[in-house]
Amino acid sequence: MDKSEKFAFILSGLLLVVFFGAIMYAAVAKDIDVPTCITDMDPFERDTLFQTGPDTYELQMVARMWAFQPSTVRLPAGTTVDLYVTSQDIIHGFKIEEHNVNLMAIPGAINYLRVKFDKPGEYLFACHEFCGAAHHTMAGRFIIEEGLDEAETEEDV
Amino acid sequence: MSTDLFRFTKSSKTLNAVLIIIPMVLLFIGVYGGLMQTLFRAGIIQSDPFVGGDYYKGLTFHGVLNAIVFTTFFAVAFGNALVPFALKKNLNSKVAWASGILMLVGSVLAAITILMGEATVLYTFYPPLKAHPLFYIGLTLLVVGSWVAFYNWVPMYLEWRKENKGKKTPLSVVGIFATFIIWFIATLAVAVEILFMLLPWSLGLVDEINVMLARTLFWFFGHPLVYFWLLPAYVMYYVFLPKMAGGKLYSDMAGRLVFMMFILFSIPVGTHHQYMDPAIGAQWKLLHGIFTFAVALPSLITAFTIAASLEHAGKNNGGKGLFGWMTKLPYFNKENWFFPYLILGLFIFIFGGIGGIINASYQMNTVIHNTAWVPGHFHLTVAGPVMLAFLGGSLYLIGQFMNKEIRLKSWAMISPYVYTIGLLIMSYGLKIGGLMGMPRRTNTGASYANPDSILYQADWMPYIDMTVIGGVLMFIGIVIYIVSFFTTVFSKSRSDEKDAMVTFPISESLHDEPATWLRNFKPYIIIAIILIVLSYTPVIYDVITTTYGGSLPFSPDSPVPLR
Numbered sequence: 001m002d003k004s005e006k007f008a009f010i011l012s013g014l015l016l017v018v019f020f021g022a023i024m025y026a027a028v029a030k031d032i033d034v035p036t037c038i039t040d041m042d043p044f045e046r047d048t049l050f051q052t053g054p055d056t057y058e059l060q061m062v063a064r065m066w067a068f069q070p071s072t073v074r075l076p077a078g079t080t081v082d083l084y085v086t087s088q089d090i091i092h093g094f095k096i097e098e099h100n101v102n103l104m105a106i107p108g109a110i111n112y113l114r115v116k117f118d119k120p121g122e123y124l125f126a127c128h129e130f131c132g133a134a135h136h137t138m139a140g141r142f143i144i145e146e147g148l149d150e151a152e153t154e155e156d157v
Numbered sequence: 158m159s160t161d162l163f164r165f166t167k168s169s170k171t172l173n174a175v176l177i178i179i180p181m182v183l184l185f186i187g188v189y190g191g192l193m194q195t196l197f198r199a200g201i202i203q204s205d206p207f208v209g210g211d212y213y214k215g216l217t218f219h220g221v222l223n224a225i226v227f228t229t230f231f232a233v234a235f236g237n238a239l240v241p242f243a244l245k246k247n248l249n250s251k252v253a254w255a256s257g258i259l260m261l262v263g264s265v266l267a268a269i270t271i272l273m274g275e276a277t278v279l280y281t282f283y284p285p286l287k288a289h290p291l292f293y294i295g296l297t298l299l300v301v302g303s304w305v306a307f308y309n310w311v312p313m314y315l316e317w318r319k320e321n322k323g324k325k326t327p328l329s330v331v332g333i334f335a336t337f338i339i340w341f342i343a344t345l346a347v348a349v350e351i352l353f354m355l356l357p358w359s360l361g362l363v364d365e366i367n368v369m370l371a372r373t374l375f376w377f378f379g380h381p382l383v384y385f386w387l388l389p390a391y392v393m394y395y396v397f398l399p400k401m402a403g404g405k406l407y408s409d410m411a412g413r414l415v416f417m418m419f420i421l422f423s424i425p426v427g428t429h430h431q432y433m434d435p436a437i438g439a440q441w442k443l444l445h446g447i448f449t450f451a452v453a454l455p456s457l458i459t460a461f462t463i464a465a466s467l468e469h470a471g472k473n474n475g476g477k478g479l480f481g482w483m484t485k486l487p488y489f490n491k492e493n494w495f496f497p498y499l500i501l502g503l504f505i506f507i508f509g510g511i512g513g514i515i516n517a518s519y520q521m522n523t524v525i526h527n528t529a530w531v532p533g534h535f536h537l538t539v540a541g542p543v544m545l546a547f548l549g550g551s552l553y554l555i556g557q558f559m560n561k562e563i564r565l566k567s568w569a570m571i572s573p574y575v576y577t578i579g580l581l582i583m584s585y586g587l588k589i590g591g592l593m594g595m596p597r598r599t600n601t602g603a604s605y606a607n608p609d610s611i612l613y614q615a616d617w618m619p620y621i622d623m624t625v626i627g628g629v630l631m632f633i634g635i636v637i638y639i640v641s642f643f644t645t646v647f648s649k650s651r652s653d654e655k656d657a658m659v660t661f662p663i664s665e666s667l668h669d670e671p672a673t674w675l676r677n678f679k680p681y682i683i684i685a686i687i688l689i690v691l692s693y694t695p696v697i698y699d700v701i702t703t704t705y706g707g708s709l710p711f712s713p714d715s716p717v718p719l720r
Contacts, residue, residue, distance in 0.1 A: 002668060005408055005461070012457035016450045023446070023519045032520045034432045036439035037703045065716035086435075089718070090285050090711050091368065093433070093527050097594045102523045104434045107285065107368050108704040111435035124614070126605070128527035128596035130213060130279050132286070132713035136600040139612055 032100055038110045041084060049073065049153050057151055058082045063092035063105035065132050068125070070153030071140035079144075079151070080116045093129035096142060104129065117144045162658040163242045168250040170558045170659075172257050173234050177551050177558070178646060179261060180230035181639070183268060187222030188635045190215045195583070195628030199621050200602030210274055212600035213713065218271045220280030224539055226264045228386050229299060231547045232340075233260065233306045235389050236333045238554055240310045242661055243327035244317045249309055256305035263298025266291050277713045279598065281375060282355070284366045287710035287719060290359045293351050300344050307337040325676065328412050329663070332392035335416035336385055338682060339423045342689070343381035350374035358710060364720070365707025369436050369700045376427035377693065384423040384452075386539050390502060390546035391415070394463050398499045399664035402486055404470025409666035411462040413675040415455040420681045422452035425692035432522040436703040441695045442519070448692060449517040456510055463503060469667060494563065494570040498549025501577045502542030508581075509537035512588070527598075529620075530591025533584040541580055545573050552642055557659045560650040565641040572641065576634025583627025590620035 001009075026032045047069040048060045059081050062069045075081065085094075087105040095102040096115065103111045117123075127138035165173075189207075196202045197212040205215055233256065241248050269291075270276040276288035282296075314330065350371050358366045395412040399405050406412065428445035431437055471482025486500065487493040512534040516522060525531060556563045563569060587595075595601065595617050604612040606621050709718035 001408070001410065001670070004465070005411065005668075008461035009458060012454055012461070015457070016453060019514065019518065020447070020450055023521070026520055027443075032523075034439050034442055034520050034523070035435060036442075037436055037699050039703060043705055065711075089716060090708075091283050091372075095523075095526070095528065095594060095596075100520075100523050102433045102526045104431075104527075106372070106435055107708045108706050109369050109435035111433075124594065124612075126594065126596045126599070126612075128599070129283075130216075130286075130598040130713075132711070132715075133211065133213070135213070135598075136604040137612070139604075 035103060035111050035113055038084070038112045041110050041112075043110065044084070044086065045088065047153070047155075049151060051151070052082070056080045056082070058084070060084045061105075062086060062088055063094070063127070063138075064088040065090065066127070066134040066138040067155070068092075068094070068127070068138065068140040070155050072143060072154040073140070074143045074145065074148060074152045074154075075117055076148040076151065077120045077144050077146050078116075078118060080114060082114055083112065085111045090131050091129050092127050092131050092138065094125040094127055094140075096125045097123040099123065117142060120144045120146045161663060162660050163245060164658050165241065165558070166247055166250055169237065169241070169248045169253055172250065172253055173237050173558045174555060176230050176234040176237070176257055176260075177555050180227045180264070181551060181642060183222045183264065184227040185635070185639055186268075187219050187227065188632060190219035191223070192628050192632040194219060195625045196602075198599075198601045198606065199625045200606045201625070203603065208272060210277075212602075213279070213598075214271065214274055214277045216598060217277050217279050218268065221267060221271060223544075224280055224386075225296070226267070226299065228539070228543065228547065229303050230260060230264075231551060232336060232385065232389050233257075233303050234554060235392075235550060236306060236310060236337065238557070238659070239329045239333055239392070239661065240313060242659060243329045243663075244313055246313045246317065248313075252305060252309040256302045256309065259298050259302030259305060261302075263295045263300075263302060266295030267299065268295075270295065281379070283375070284355060284358070284368055284371050285708035285711050285718075286713055287359055290356060293356045293359060297348065297351055297356075300348065303337075304341060304344070307341060310334070310337075325409075325672075327663075328406075328409060329392055329396045329661075331413055331416050332388060332395065334678060335420050336388040336392075338420055338678065339381050339388070340385045342685070343378045343385070343424055346374045346377035350378075361720070365709060367701075367704055368708050369434070369704045370697070372434070373428075373431065373437070373696060373700050376430045377424070378427070379430060380427040381423040383535075383539065384419055386543045388416070388419060389550070390543050391459060393499055393546050393550060394459065394503065396664055397495070397662045398463065399466040399470060400662040401493060401496045401499070402467055402470035403474050404466055404472075404664075405667040406664045407462050407465035407469060407666075408668045408670075410668070410670045410672040410675065411458055413672055415458055415462075417675055417678075417681045418455040418458075419452065420678070421685050421688065422448050422455075424685060425688045426452055426517075428692075428696055429517050429519075429522070432519065433526045437696055437699050441692070441699065444692055445696075446517060446519045448688065450514075453510070453514055453517070456506075460507075460510070466664075466667075467500075489570065491566040491570045494566045495549045495553055497570055497573045498545045501573045502545040505537055505541035505545075505577060505580065508584070509534065509541055512537060525591055527596060528591035529587040529595040529597050531597050533587030533591055536580060536584050536587070541577075545576070548638055549573070552638075552645065555642065555646060557661075559646065560652070560657055561645050561648055562651060563641070564644040564648050568637050569641040572634050572638040574634075575637060576631050579627045579630025579632075579634055581627070583624045583631060586620040586623030586627060590617050590624075593617055593620070595620070
């Protein structure tokens with residue numbers, strides 16, 4: 001093996017080690033992680049939103065052909081939400097604009113991530129897994145308002 | 158007899174020509190579908206003007222015909238060509254024909270069910286969306302046919318080894334065998350998914366299916382699938398490209414090491430497609446992420462080795478200085494029309510490879526998962542280096558197996574340039590759109606890109622329009638290619654004796670080391686199986702223990718289950 005080849009191999013390996021280090025840093029120091037197994041939650045068929053603390057809520061969301069329930073969620077700015085998602089029929093998925101939330105909604109399983117909404121605004125979430133003929137109409141919004149008294153949800157019928 | 162010529166039997170030449178021409182027709186239907194996708198997404202059309210049906214039917218045949226049917230046929234034809242050529246042994250043509258017929262019947266069945274609108278399930282066919290049973294049967298026949306082709310090469314290789322003790326297996330054969338070893342192991346999982354889950358459920362023999370389990374088995378197959386696409390292109394980069402550029406392969410050992418590393422790390426990585434899924438522990442997702450980084454290593458080594466080979470060639474051609482060699486490569490020589498297909502693919506793969514590392518980077522996947530970024534990425538891989546190498550390879554093979562002089566060489570030479578410009582524009586539009594949140598697999602033209610819809614996203618529009626411009630250019634590139642291809646097919650054959658022989662541009666190596674530790678596939682296959690068991694046992698365990706209930710089948714047209 002000649003010198004430049006050996007150098008290229010070592011450099012490639014180091015590059016990957018640096019990338020991997022960055023991932024671990026984000027996971028450990030910044031607490032940005034991917035969804036994991038949820039075992040402490042009973043299956044649910046209806047959506048609910050309830051307050052669990054001064055600035056914390058739990059939202060159980062149901063995806064179905066072709067709507068999210070709820071489809072609009074109003075929350076005060078500064079809220080942290082424990083977000084549980086499942087599907088009632090086929091596979092759906094969504095990503096919340098400008099937030100580190102991206103979840104597959106799969107029948108027979110519960111998916112979970114925690115998300116904090118700091119900045120007021122409207123954040124779209126569009127279904128991003130093909131779910132049939134009207135897939136492209138399946139979307140919803142988080143509406144974050146400063147000084148909102150009570151969180152509320154709306155549903156498309 | 159010279160070593161760079163080999164006489165194929167008439168029957169195997171005819172078979173290989175059939176294995177190139179029929180998928181080329183199917184590819185063109187798929188490419189047409191691709192053009193329509195961009196028009197649908199921009200809201201320019203609402204239904205397919207020729208084939209009929211909606212965006213999702215078109216998306217299904219675009220994916221199945223281009224990414225699964227065309228690629229599998231090419232890989233088999235390429236192996237049917239290179240294995241006999243490199244080992245100087247003829248194919249058992251009965252077995253080869255049996256494999257070809259299985260693949261053809263399977264592909265036609267799958268294509269018909271899709272075009273009839275009975276299998277609008279996209280190329281990932283995730284349950285509980287249900288396709289017509291013939292769709293699953295068709296895909297099974299295609300895969301089984303490709304297995305039969307591989308079994309046909311194994312005794313040839315074993316016989317060659319017995320007769321050539323102590324000699325290195327030709328690099329092309331190492332590459333093809335690596336491709337099909339990965340393919341065989343990976344397709345076992347999808348065979349289990351189809352034969353034991355999807356097919357009985359689709360036929361109504363069982364009512365319910367575990368969606369997460371089916372999906373996990375699919376991705377066991379789904380990621381190694383991309384190496385099944387990529388490795389034949391790598392064979393061309395290592396074996397053909399240095400000679401076509403006017404030089405030698407920089408390191409023979411690097412090529413062998415790369416192919417063995419792909420056998421090791423191609424498969425225990427599938428869960429990186431499921432980072433955002435429920436019911437799989439985050440620690441196992443991370444493990445698959447680590448292996449994905451490991452499988453990036455052979456591609457980085459390839460980047461060095463091929464660049465070094467091209468530098469050697471450029472300097473041979475009179476290039477001076479640090480970068481002067483880059484200008485001395487045959488970019489626009491129509492007699493060397495094959496070269497652009499490979500060099501442009503390598504250029505595109507710089508972006509494809511970087512994008513792949515981003516996707517694999519665990520929590521960074523949150524930013525891009527299932528957004529338009531993803532098709533942006535895989536068009537820079539499978540529809541970039543792979544597609545271009547397979548198109549160039551198809552034209553070359555058809556010339557060899559039908560004894561034709563390639564016609565319209567300047568068309569053949571210019572096609573990959575037009576295609577590449579279009580591809581870069583389209584992928585840029587998809588990738589930036591994806592970063593803004595645009596979902597993939599979505600008929601945006603009917604909602605997010607429709608100014609009358611409440612979902613209209615004005616800031617996505619410039620990027621959606623870019624995909625149309627890029628898509629049209631790509632389509633023009635393919636049309637230019639198809640004209641050259643079929644003009645060649647229907648031209649008069651050469652008849653002199655020498656032209657009946659088949660030849661390939663096989664590069665010599667600049668550094669040729671004995672590398673005895675890279676001579677045998679067996680230890681690498683055993684380690685690969687151990688890695689697969691270690692990485693997939695906990696994943697499957699999580700899926701089975703964390704999911705509940707089963708799913709009835711659904712049609713894409715109704716929220717009410719089919720039974």
